[in-house]
Structure formats: C-alpha cells, structure tokens
Amino acid sequence: MVVLAASIVSKSGKILVSRQFVDMSRIRIEGLLAAFPKLVGTGKQHTYVETENVRYVYQPIEALYLLLVTNKQSNILEDLETLRLLSKLVPEYSYSLDEEGICKTAFELLFAFDEVISLGHKENVTVAQVKQYCEMESHEEKLHKLVVQSKINETKDVMKRKASEIDKSKIEKNRGDKGGFMSLQSMGSGRIESSFSDMSISSGGGGFGSGSGFGLATTDVETFSSKSKAGRPPSSANAPPKGLGMQLGKSQRTNQFLESLKAEGEVILEDVKPIAGQSRAAAAAPPLTDPITLTVEEKINVSLKRDGGMSNFDVQGTLSLQILNQEDGLIQVQIETGGNPGILFKTHPNMNKELFTHENILGLKDPNRPFPTGQAGDAAGVGLLKWRMQSADESMVPLTINCWPSVSGNETYVSIEYEASTMFDLRNVVISVPLPALREAPSVRQIDGEWRYDSRNSVLEWTILLIDNSNRSGSMEFVVPPADSSSFFPISVRFSATSTYSDLKVVNIIPLRGGAPPKFSQRTVLITENYQVV
Numbered sequence: 001m002v003v004l005a006a007s008i009v010s011k012s013g014k015i016l017v018s019r020q021f022v023d024m025s026r027i028r029i030e031g032l033l034a035a036f037p038k039l040v041g042t043g044k045q046h047t048y049v050e051t052e053n054v055r056y057v058y059q060p061i062e063a064l065y066l067l068l069v070t071n072k073q074s075n076i077l078e079d080l081e082t083l084r085l086l087s088k089l090v091p092e093y094s095y096s097l098d099e100e101g102i103c104k105t106a107f108e109l110l111f112a113f114d115e116v117i118s119l120g121h122k123e124n125v126t127v128a129q130v131k132q133y134c135e136m137e138s139h140e141e142k143l144h145k146l147v148v149q150s151k152i153n154e155t156k157d158v159m160k161r162k163a164s165e166i167d168k169s170k171i172e173k174n175r176g177d178k179g180g181f182m183s184l185q186s187m188g189s190g191r192i193e194s195s196f197s198d199m200s201i202s203s204g205g206g207g208f209g210s211g212s213g214f215g216l217a218t219t220d221v222e223t224f225s226s227k228s229k230a231g232r233p234p235s236s237a238n239a240p241p242k243g244l245g246m247q248l249g250k251s252q253r254t255n256q257f258l259e260s261l262k263a264e265g266e267v268i269l270e271d272v273k274p275i276a277g278q279s280r281a282a283a284a285a286p287p288l289t290d291p292i293t294l295t296v297e298e299k300i301n302v303s304l305k306r307d308g309g310m311s312n313f314d315v316q317g318t319l320s321l322q323i324l325n326q327e328d329g330l331i332q333v334q335i336e337t338g339g340n341p342g343i344l345f346k347t348h349p350n351m352n353k354e355l356f357t358h359e360n361i362l363g364l365k366d367p368n369r370p371f372p373t374g375q376a377g378d379a380a381g382v383g384l385l386k387w388r389m390q391s392a393d394e395s396m397v398p399l400t401i402n403c404w405p406s407v408s409g410n411e412t413y414v415s416i417e418y419e420a421s422t423m424f425d426l427r428n429v430v431i432s433v434p435l436p437a438l439r440e441a442p443s444v445r446q447i448d449g450e451w452r453y454d455s456r457n458s459v460l461e462w463t464i465l466l467i468d469n470s471n472r473s474g475s476m477e478f479v480v481p482p483a484d485s486s487s488f489f490p491i492s493v494r495f496s497a498t499s500t501y502s503d504l505k506v507v508n509i510i511p512l513r514g515g516a517p518p519k520f521s522q523r524t525v526l527i528t529e530n531y532q533v534v
Contacts, residue, residue, distance in 0.1 A: 002120040003079075004054065004069040005029050006086060006113045008102055011063055013037040016102045019113045021120040032069055040065075047083075048076065055079070059087050062097045066090065082122045086113065089127060091410065095439070095481040108134070292509060292520035293322045294333065295381060298500045299529040302397060306489055306533055313396060315389040315501050316529075317343075319362075320381035321371060328518050329370025332363035332510040333384065338503025345387045356385075367512055389501055396501075398424050399467075399493060401431060401533045405485040412483050416491075417475040420467045424497040424526065431462040432492040436483040448474030467495075491533040497526040 007018040013034060020029050036056050039049045049056040050072060057068040057079040066087055070079055093108040094101045102109070115130045116123055125133075296319055303312035323329055337345070337360070347356050355361050362384045364371070372382055394400075404415045416433065420426060429449075435442060441453040442460055448471065449464040462476050506522045 002071050002074055003082065003117050003122070004071065004120065005032070006117060007033055007067045007069070008061075008090070008109070009033060009036065009065050009067055010099060011037065011065065014099070016064070016099060017106050017109050017113075019110050019117075021117055029069075033067070036065070036067060047080065057083055059083050061087065061090060064097065064099070064102065078122060082116065085116055085122075085125075085127070089113075089116070089130060091482050092127065092131060095410070097410065290521040291324050291328050291518050292331070293381070294506045294520060294522050295320045295322070296500060296502070296504050296522065296524045298502065298526045300398070300526065301530045302528075302532070303530075304397070304400065304533045306403060310392070310394050310397060311534075313391050313393075317387045317389075317500060317502055317504070318383055319385040319504060320383050322381035323371055323373045326370065326373050329373055330368075330512040331371065331518070332361050332512065333506060334359075334361045334508040334510060335385075336360065336505045336507050338501075340389065340502060342391055343387050343389045343502050345385060347385055348383055351384065361510070363510075385504075387502055387504075395421070397421070398497070399426060399429070399495065399531075401491055401493065403433070403488055403491060403533065405483075405488055407482055410482060412480050413477065414480065414488060415475065415477045416462070418464075418467075418473065420472045422469070422472065424499055426467040426495040426497055427465070429464040429467055429495040430493070431464075432494075433460045433462065433488055434458065434490070435460055435480060436487045438480060443479045445477045445479060447476040447478075449476070451476065451478075489534060493531040493533070494528045495531075496528075498524055500524055500526050 002022065004022050004024065005018060005020040008016045010016065013036070015030070015033055018029065018033065032054060035051075036049070036058075039051065039056065040058070047057060047059060049058075053072070055070050055072050055074065055076075057070060057076070059066045066083065068079055068083055068086075089112045090102075090109065091097065093112060094105045111134050112130050115125060115133050296317065298315055298317040301312065301314040301316075302310070304310055319335070321333065323331075332355075337343070345356075347353050347362065350364055352361075352363050352365050355363055398421050400419050402417050402419075406413050406415075414433075416431070418429075418431065435458045437458055438455075441455070444451050447462065449462060452461045452463065453459075454461060460478065464471070464474065467474075504524075506520065509517045509520050511517055
C-alpha cells in the first residue's frame with residue numbers, strides 16, 4: 001500500500017487540508033485533487049473511484065470529503081482501514097465539521113495525519129496513541145522558552161538598574177536644590193517644609209509678617225516654585241507631595257517598556273506586593289470570646305469508584321484546647337462520646353490515660369501543672385485527644401456522586417447527580433469536574449445550585465450552599481464537544497458540616513483549685529481533606 005496524499009476537500013472542490021507522503025510535485029497533487037469532484041457520481045454507494053493511474057478512497061463527512069489518493073496496486077482493505085482511522089481523528093481535533101472548523105485546526109490535523117501515515121504506509125497506531133504522540137512535549141521547545149524567559153528576566157534587571165540610577169540622580173538633584181534654601185530659615189521666625197516633590201511654606205509661631213527679611217524670602221520661594229512648575233499655580237501647603245522624588249513603584253519608562261513587551265506577545269509576570277494590613281487581617285484567626293474554647297475537628301478522606309463502590313474511607317479527628325488566661329490553666333475536661341465502636345481514641349502522651357479510660361476525663365498526669373495558654377488566633381490550640389475510623393460500609397459515605405457522559409453526534413452530554421445521606425447537613429458543597437480543553441465555557445442545560453467555569457484549569461465547579469432534608473439529591477447536565485469519558489475524572493468534592501462521626505461533646509470543665517467552673521465554648525466541624533470520585 002502506498003498513500004500518495006491525504007486530504008479534506010469540500011464538495012465544491014475546495015482543498016481545506018492536504019498532506020502528501022511521496023515525492024511528487026505540488027502541481028501534480030493539486031491536479032489529482034481538482035479532478036476528484038468531477039469523478040464522484042451522485043447516488044452511488046461506492047467509497048472509491050479509480051482512474052488510469054490512481055485510486056481515490058473517500059468518505060463523506062457532512063458537507064466535506066475525507067480523501068486518500070493511492071496507487072492502484074495498494075490493498076483496498078488497508079486503504080479503508082486507514083480511512084476509518086482518519087475519520088475518527090478528525091472530530092477529535094475539529095469541533096465543527098465545516099470549512100471554518102477544519103481550517104482553524106488544519107495544523108493539528110496535519111500532525112495527526114503524519115502519525116498515522118509514514119512515507120505512504122500506515123502505522124500500527126490507535127486514536128489514543130496518536131493523541132498522545134501529538135501532545136508530547138518537546139525538549140527543544142522547553143529550551144527555547146527558557147532562553148526567551150531568561151532574556152526577559154535579564155532585560156527586566158537592566159531596566160530596574162536604570163530606573164534605580166534615574167531615581168538616585170533625582171534624589172541627589174533635589175538634595176542640592178534643598179540645600180540652596182536651607183539658609184532661608186535663619187531670615188525670620190517660622191519654618192520651611194520641603195519635600196522631594198514640591199516646595200511649600202508653613203508658618204511657625206511668629207507668622208509670615210514678623211520681619212521684613214522673611215517676607216522677602218517668602219516672595220523668592222514662591223517665585224521659584226511658580227517657575228519650576230512651568231506656569232502652574234503654586235501648590236497649597238496642605239496638598240500632598242506629588243512624587244518628583246523617591247518613588248516606590250515603576251516609572252513611566254518602565255511601564256512603557258513592559259507594554260511594548262506585552263504588545264509583542266510576551267507574558268510578563270509582575271510582582272504584586274500584598275498590603276500589610278490585608279495580609280495581617282487574612283492571617284489572623286477569628287477572635288475567641290470565651291476564656292476556654294474546645295475544638296472538635298474531623299477530616300474525612302474518601303475515594304469512590306466511578307462505576308460504583310468505595311475504595312477508601314478514612315476519618316481522622318482531633319480535640320484541641322485553647323485557654324486565654326493563665327489562671328484558667330488548672331482544669332480537667334470531661335467529655336462524652338457517641339459510642340461508635342469503630343472509632344479508636346488515643347490521648348496525648350502527657351494526659352492521664354487511666355483517668356480517661358475509666359471516667360472519660362482529660363487531665364494532665366501532673367495535676368499541679370497547668371495547660372499552656374495562648375492569645376486568640378495564635379494557633380489551633382493544644383491537642384488533647386485524637387481518633388481514627390476506617391470502614392468498608394458504603395452507607396457511611398456522606399455524599400455520593402454519579403457521572404454519566406454520553407456522546408451524541410458532535411456533542412457530549414454529561415449528567416451528574418449527587419445523593420447525600422441523612423447523617424449530616426452539608427455546607428458550602430463544591431463539586432469540581434475536570435473538562436477537556438475548551439475554547440468556550442460548557443453549555444449548562446440544567447442545574448440544582450450554581451456553577452462556575454475555571455477556564456485556566458478547565459474545571460467546572462458545581463456549588464450548593466446547603467444540603468439538608470429539602471435537597472438530599474440533585475443533578476446537573478451540561479454539554480461539551482466530543483470527548484472521552486475518562487476526561488471527566490477524577491471528580492473532587494469539598495464541603496463542611498457542624499456534626500461529626502464521633503459525636504464527641506464536652507460535658508463539663510472541672511477546676512482543680514475549686515470554685516465555679518469557668519465559662520467555655522465548643523466548636524465542632526467536619527471538613528474534607530481528600531474526597532474524590534476516580
């Protein structure tokens with residue numbers, strides 16, 4: 001078998017994509033392709049046409065023809081097999097099977113044709129292998145990108161040095177200008193306030209008219225300020241300085257250089273420094289209002305199978321203690337568990353294990369030693385108790401996800417549904433579904449909740465604020481171009497709840513020095529650490 005060329009042509013004879021595999025002139029190939037529409041008859045069931053020298057093996061694709069030009073000695077069965085493989089590749093790279101869609105993905109189709117046919121002979125490959133070969137990264141491309149990025153970084157360093165030199169020269173110049181006016185302060189009562197950007201005068205205790213010499217100095221300074229501003233009125237004494245001196249930012253020349261790089265298609269990563277006040281506010285935890293706070297936190301790790309079943313279920317919990325005042329450190333904590341036999345509890349090494357085993361009381365081995373204290377928002381607190389639960393019972397899973405992708409024509413319909421158990425009310429549920437690379441956002445036909453498309457990571461996020469008895473089940477349906485079903489997995493899920501598997505509760509705080517029990521509060525939360533459908 002020798003394939004002379006593989007092409008996609010319109011029924012009017014327009015050549016959209018063409019790749020030749022043997023040493024033939026371009027005029028010869030174009031002549032063969034131009035003769036093809038005249039040889040195709042209407043109403044025939046054949047998939048090939050023979051001439052004196054070549055054979056045309058073709059397959060209609062809507063308003064187009066996928067065409068192989070071979071010699072007459074080639075095996076027609078192998079030709080048809082090659083044609084079927086190419087017909088499967090065309091929808092993988094072109095989302096719309098018309099002239100515009102084919103022309104937009106012409107290069108991708110040519111690369112795919114090259115992987116299927118080599119020197120006129122068919123390669124033993126599949127559609128998945130062709131896609132993998134075409135998407136493989138090139139070492140030379142990586143090296144080229146590194147060289148380009150290093151040049152950009154070097155240029156930015158030179159730019160910063162030049163900007164720094166310009167700023168230093170401006171500072172030295174302003175210092176020299178400032179030195180010329182220092183002698184004016186001795187010419188009368190009052191003071192002269194100067195900045196790197198502007199010169200303004202404010203009176204001290206004596207006022208502007210306390211001496212004739214000072215009045216002359218005032219006139220000279222105002223005259224100089226007016227001249228230096230090129231006809232603009234002198235600025236007020238209360239006006240803020242306008243940045244002719246030292247600037248903590250990028251100069252206009254720097255911005256122009258970056259804009260020119262962006263116009264040439266370069267990706268510029270600018271350094272953005274967070275505001276100090278915002279960073280502190282973000283890092284600070286919510287303040288504690290009670291002298292003693294106990295936090296019950298459980299993290300759940302679940303791995304569900306896409307065809308049903310569960311491969312992993314693990315829950316890890318901690319009980320932590322936060323005390324604000326040192327006088328409240330000599331205490332013991334009495335707890336009550338839910339009696340779940342599958343949960344194994346383990347106390348901190350400094351805790352009295354016998355006291356916990358017999359009386360469910362958490363206290364230090366040394367009763368005269370107080371618990372450590374800390375201010376609100378410092379840390380998560382002191383860990384008192386840990387526990388873990390593993391299970392193979394699917395009924396323990398709080399939320400199950402079912403995903404049903406199906407291809408219909410040139411579209412893939414994806415139906416996703418969730419089912420929540422009655423154990424917990426789930427809050428801030430986010431179901432993240434990975435999608436193949438898309439040019440546009442998916443078309444969401446029906447949804448219980450809200451959705452958002454992350455185009456950078458190609459992820460569709462389905463959000464439900466609260467799942468309770470009113471919506472224990474829900475569904476979403478969206479449509480994307482043709483894609484393999486495995487491209488929609490793994491599905492990631494995150495949520496939180498205010499109840500836990502252990503159902504651990506703090507019953508009482510026992511003061512060791514006597515007196516009334518101090519006031520305390522309990523926080524309970526269940527969060528996801530790794531929750532996926534694979």
